[in-house]
Amino acid sequence: MKFAFIIDPIAKLDPGHDTSVALMEAALAKGHEVWITEIDRLSIIEGKAWATLELVKLEPVKLIDGLWVAAANWYEVQETILQPLEEMDAVFMRVDPPVNVSYLYATYILDLIDPKKTLVINSPAGLRSANEKVYALQFQSVIPETIVSHDKSVIRKFVEAREAAVLKPLGGKGGEGILFLQKGDRNFNSLIEISTKQAEPVMVQTYLPAAKQGDKRVILLNGEPIGAVNRIPTGAEFRGNMAVGGRVEATPISDRDREISAKLAPKLRADGLYFVGIDVIGGYLTEVNVTSPTGIREIDLLNGINLSKEVIEWLEKQQQ
Numbered sequence: 001m002k003f004a005f006i007i008d009p010i011a012k013l014d015p016g017h018d019t020s021v022a023l024m025e026a027a028l029a030k031g032h033e034v035w036i037t038e039i040d041r042l043s044i045i046e047g048k049a050w051a052t053l054e055l056v057k058l059e060p061v062k063l064i065d066g067l068w069v070a071a072a073n074w075y076e077v078q079e080t081i082l083q084p085l086e087e088m089d090a091v092f093m094r095v096d097p098p099v100n101v102s103y104l105y106a107t108y109i110l111d112l113i114d115p116k117k118t119l120v121i122n123s124p125a126g127l128r129s130a131n132e133k134v135y136a137l138q139f140q141s142v143i144p145e146t147i148v149s150h151d152k153s154v155i156r157k158f159v160e161a162r163e164a165a166v167l168k169p170l171g172g173k174g175g176e177g178i179l180f181l182q183k184g185d186r187n188f189n190s191l192i193e194i195s196t197k198q199a200e201p202v203m204v205q206t207y208l209p210a211a212k213q214g215d216k217r218v219i220l221l222n223g224e225p226i227g228a229v230n231r232i233p234t235g236a237e238f239r240g241n242m243a244v245g246g247r248v249e250a251t252p253i254s255d256r257d258r259e260i261s262a263k264l265a266p267k268l269r270a271d272g273l274y275f276v277g278i279d280v281i282g283g284y285l286t287e288v289n290v291t292s293p294t295g296i297r298e299i300d301l302l303n304g305i306n307l308s309k310e311v312i313e314w315l316e317k318q319q320q
């Protein structure tokens with residue numbers, strides 16, 4: 001099979017951590033071709049989505065002293081071609097947030113791929129409809145109390161009715177801009193002004209004390225949970241994200257995780273959100289990561305498994 005990966009510049013990826021690299025390695029290991037491109041290398045020509053694609057070879061990471069270690073020159077570009085993306089069997093859209101105007105325009109280009117010929121993971125329409133923070137609000141029975149607003153009086157009322165809350169910018173990732181808010185905070189108005197940039201709504205959610213025990217990432221493939229990892233805040237940090245130093249710990253997929261996944265599955269499938277990472281804190285769904293969910297390297301490392309292989313094998317089956 002031929003796979004295309006739309007990614008951030010490959011030189012900036014961290015092979016020992018990034019799920020995109022894990023998926024590329026798994027595809028190569030199964031004898032498939034892996035082509036890479038970036039959002040500014042996409043075009044529409046004669047009504048079809050085209051891309052300037054580079055064929056890559058990878059030196060897979062190795063497990064050394066309990067860590068994934070990559071070779072200095074872990075990737076090699078072999079040839080460059082301009083081709084319709086429909087020549088590929090599957091296209092992974094895995095550009096990191098922010099979901100800005102360039103990102104949205106890229107999804108419009110990907111709309112011109114015939115889904116009967118090429119599966120786009122995740123579907124461009126799904127990526128547009130699922131803001132990673134707001135999408136979870138469609139599943140009210142499994143989320144903590146949450147509002148989305150930029151009205152200071154609405155936010156204040158919500159926080160004052162609780163001991164503590166967290167504020168989340170809607171376009172953030174890896175813990176960016178997440179604030180801990182407490183009743184009576186003298187910086188309250190300024191914090192809201194800075195976070196809303198005077199124009200954007202933000203999410204405000206009940207603070208879940210269980211976050212101290214971890215923020216669990218569960219990877220869903222076509223709505224089915226296939227692996228999980230717990231991320232525990234370290235030191236004085238209240239956020240558990242790996243990007244801000246969260247410590248990872250092995251954890252099984254619990255009954256509650258399965259229950260939440262089952263609630264999401266029909267909607268995820270309908271939206272073409274085949275590969276997502278949900279965040280679960282204290283048994284509550286807090287985020288549905290759809291753009292470039294990560295966690296596979298850590299899950300593989302802690303459990304001695306190969307989740308990316310499972311993903312590639314699922315795609316092989318879709319093609320048959």
Ligand SMILES: Nc1ncnc2c1ncn2[C@@H]1O[C@H](COP(=O)(O)OP(=O)(O)O)[C@@H](O)[C@H]1O
Binds near residue numbers: 166172173208211
């Ligand atoms: N309701 C909450 N209560 C306590 N901590 C939270 C809550 N929501 C998020 N956090 C903390 O903030 C971190 C980031 O939150 P999340 O919503 O997953 O945004 P993102 O990962 O996109 O930055 C989580 O890892 C967790 O530690």
Ligand SMILES: [Mg+2]
Binds near residue numbers: 241279287
């Ligand atoms: Mg998160």
